[in-house]
Amino acid sequence: MLPDLSDIDPRHLKIRLADAGNAQGIRIFCPCGHIGQLEIVPLIKRYGPEITFSHVERMARCEKCGGKHGLDARPIYTARIGSAGYST
Ligand SMILES: [Zn+2]
Numbered sequence: 001m002l003p004d005l006s007d008i009d010p011r012h013l014k015i016r017l018a019d020a021g022n023a024q025g026i027r028i029f030c031p032c033g034h035i036g037q038l039e040i041v042p043l044i045k046r047y048g049p050e051i052t053f054s055h056v057e058r059m060a061r062c063e064k065c066g067g068k069h070g071l072d073a074r075p076i077y078t079a080r081i082g083s084a085g086y087s088t
Helices: 010-014 040-047 053-059
Strands: 025-029 035-038 072-076
Touching: 025 040, 025 053, 035 040, 053 072
Parallel strands: none
Antiparallel strands: 025 035, 025 072
């Protein structure tokens, strides 16, 4: 698995979802080990363009353990190597 850009940029917490560039979605890590995913567009439609990853961490609830604390939300960037019409 390729590392997310967020792994090397702790500032992601203050980034608005709308400013996450070409992020494909949000991945949420729970301390219990559960990893969930959310789509970005529905969240922006529901909460507005000012919503940040920090907000998502505070609003989300783990589907597995029901926990709301210690969640870590990060943008998902999907590598699309080889999909641009090139071959080797
Ligand atoms: Zn959990």
